[in-house]
Amino acid sequence: xxxxxxxxxxxxxxxxxxxxxxxxxxxxxxxxxxxxxxxxxxxxxxxxxxxxxxxxxxxxxxxxxxxxxxxxxxxxxxxxxxxxxxxxxxxxxxxxxxxxxxxxxxxxxxxxxxxxxxxxxxxxxxxxxxxxxxxxxxxxxxxxxxxxxxxxxxxxxxxxxxxxxxxxxxxxxxxxxxxxxxxxxxxxxxxxxxxxxxxxxxxxxxxxxxxxxxxxxxxxxxxxxxxxxxxxxxxxxxxxxxxxxxxxxxxxxxxxxxxxxxxxxxxxxxxxxxxxxxxxxxxxxxxxxxxxxxxxxxxxxxxxxxxxxxxxxxxxxxxxxxxxxx
Amino acid sequence: xxxxxxxxxxxxxxxxxxxxxxxxxxxxxxxxxxxxxxxxxxxxxxxxxxxxxxxxxxxxxxxxxxxxxxxxxxxxxxxxxxxxxxxxxxxxxxxxxxxxxxxxxxxxxxxxxxxxxxxxxxxxxxxxxxxxxxxxxxxxxxxxxxxxxxxxxxxxxxxxxxxxxxxxxxxxxxxxxxxxxxxxxxxxxxxxxxxxxxxxxxxxxxxxxxxxxxxxxxxxxx
Numbered sequence: 001x002x003x004x005x006x007x008x009x010x011x012x013x014x015x016x017x018x019x020x021x022x023x024x025x026x027x028x029x030x031x032x033x034x035x036x037x038x039x040x041x042x043x044x045x046x047x048x049x050x051x052x053x054x055x056x057x058x059x060x061x062x063x064x065x066x067x068x069x070x071x072x073x074x075x076x077x078x079x080x081x082x083x084x085x086x087x088x089x090x091x092x093x094x095x096x097x098x099x100x101x102x103x104x105x106x107x108x109x110x111x112x113x114x115x116x117x118x119x120x121x122x123x124x125x126x127x128x129x130x131x132x133x134x135x136x137x138x139x140x141x142x143x144x145x146x147x148x149x150x151x152x153x154x155x156x157x158x159x160x161x162x163x164x165x166x167x168x169x170x171x172x173x174x175x176x177x178x179x180x181x182x183x184x185x186x187x188x189x190x191x192x193x194x195x196x197x198x199x200x201x202x203x204x205x206x207x208x209x210x211x212x213x214x215x216x217x218x219x220x221x222x223x224x225x226x227x228x229x230x231x232x233x234x235x236x237x238x239x240x241x242x243x244x245x246x247x248x249x250x251x252x253x254x255x256x257x258x259x260x261x262x263x264x265x266x267x268x269x270x271x272x273x274x275x276x277x278x279x280x281x282x283x284x285x286x287x288x289x290x291x292x293x294x295x296x297x298x299x300x301x302x303x304x305x306x307x308x309x310x311x312x313x314x315x316x317x318x319x320x321x322x323x324x325x326x
Numbered sequence: 327x328x329x330x331x332x333x334x335x336x337x338x339x340x341x342x343x344x345x346x347x348x349x350x351x352x353x354x355x356x357x358x359x360x361x362x363x364x365x366x367x368x369x370x371x372x373x374x375x376x377x378x379x380x381x382x383x384x385x386x387x388x389x390x391x392x393x394x395x396x397x398x399x400x401x402x403x404x405x406x407x408x409x410x411x412x413x414x415x416x417x418x419x420x421x422x423x424x425x426x427x428x429x430x431x432x433x434x435x436x437x438x439x440x441x442x443x444x445x446x447x448x449x450x451x452x453x454x455x456x457x458x459x460x461x462x463x464x465x466x467x468x469x470x471x472x473x474x475x476x477x478x479x480x481x482x483x484x485x486x487x488x489x490x491x492x493x494x495x496x497x498x499x500x501x502x503x504x505x506x507x508x509x510x511x512x513x514x515x516x517x518x519x520x521x522x523x524x525x526x527x528x529x530x531x532x533x534x535x536x537x538x539x540x541x542x543x544x545x546x547x548x
Binding site for chain 1: 375377398401402403404405409415417428429431432433434435436437476480
């Protein structure tokens with residue numbers, strides 16, 4: 001055995017680099033992505049029962065927060081529409097309020113974004129209305145008139161926050177003696193909607209974790225079966241990214257299909273519940289527009305895809321690190 | 327090309343797989359690695375593509391100290407090394423062509439290059455006509471030839487073989503060894519671990535002899 005120091009590895013490294021720079025490398029990369037995609041679909045078809053069991057589980061897990069989220073949107077819509085149709089607030093002014101002060105206050109009110117319009121009821125008009133409503137004509141002769149000037153404010157598409165903010169601004173005005181709590185019901189409705197909204201996001205977070213575990217468990221079983229293949233990949237120079245790629249496709253496609261199926265379940269539930277929901281909405285003078293299935297499918301599909309991809313990243317990296325000699 | 331300098335490998339149970347092994351194989355040489363079962367041949371071979379690491383000493387491949395290499399550099403090193411195992415390590419659910427193409431796909435070759443190179447490699451081992459066959463349809467000898475084609479398709483600088491003829495009859499074994507000699511003839515550095523002394527003696531090739539993890543002696547070519 002003679003001593004020698006040839007440096008072939010350096011030379012071949014340069015070759016690999018130049019290859020990687022070329023368009024062949026790009027086309028090979030794209031080819032590998034296409035192949036991973038096809039293989040992932042093929043694996044789904046090859047084991048339809050286990051694959052679809054996972055997909056259906058994901059769909060059910062994602063359907064619940066999705067359904068609650070849709071309900072929250074409907075409640076918001078009902079609140080907004082009802083506010084638009086009927087929402088009003090009565091602002092009672094102090095007896096010493098002057099006409100020009102009242103007019104400028106009313107102008108300010110009309111400029112608020114959540115105010116559709118307002119109407120001033122003077123003490124005389126108020127007394128006349130009261131006398132008419134009570135059917136007591138002599139009521140108009142009361143002196144001095146005990147009623148204050150009142151501005152009836154019609155609200156437009158409110159949320160709980162904007163009602164509260166407007167009420168606070170009105171209350172702090174020195175011309176205002178008191179206001180009726182006309183927007184209180186909207187606030188309650190919005191609070192219910194907010195509760196459902198938050199609940200759905202929490203559930204989505206919680207169930208999202210469940211999806212990650214469900215997909216992760218399926219992938220772990222698959223990885224056990226492919227352990228030898230992965231070891232071989234490592235032996236012939238496969239990078240961890242290369243080995244991980246097929247798994248990412250598996251996770252993402254499973255998640256995507258699960259999310260899309262979840263949207264079908266939600267749409268089915270909404271269709272089944274459409275009649276009672278619409279009756280309820282009609283009672284509040286509102287009309288429900290159900291979120292379009294296409295949008296819902298896309299949204300849940302993307303959520304499923306991201307969760308599946310994320311799960312594959314965690315499980316795959318961990319498995320390759322622990323089980324494959326890199 | 328392959329340099330071991332005082333290499334020892336101690337396992338977690340305290341047993342030494344290798345103990346103070348030093349040798350140097352220059353570029354383009356063919357060398358046999360012999361010794362009884364458990365003498366450390368496989369441990370030594372696994373260190374060359376950095377599948378195992380010494381507990382002390384240095385392994386240098388092409389002048390590069392493997393212990394100073396980072397993990398992300400190993401794939402590039404391994405693409406320069408073809409490995410043939412006794413138990414094939416083939417993917418049984420794929421066709422012959424796909425198995426041989428694996429190292430090229432991993433290295434990022436385009437599909438035209440892959441086809442050209444795989445067909446050339448299969449032609450070299452006499453399996454071009456069986457490229458569409460599934461691995462499980464092949465005999466043991468054919469599977470080993472697929473294994474060799476896969477090890478060589480990437481045109482590696484080093485070819486390692488661990489008991490490549492362990493399961494084969496003498497005639498097939500000779501055929502396989504002749505193929506290794508052919509690759510050595512075109513400049514590939516070849517290191518073959520085998521305990522088939524009868525077969526090894528028919529080749530004028532230097533031998534590194536291991537005994538219980540230690541380098542017993544080096545026999546120069548005769």
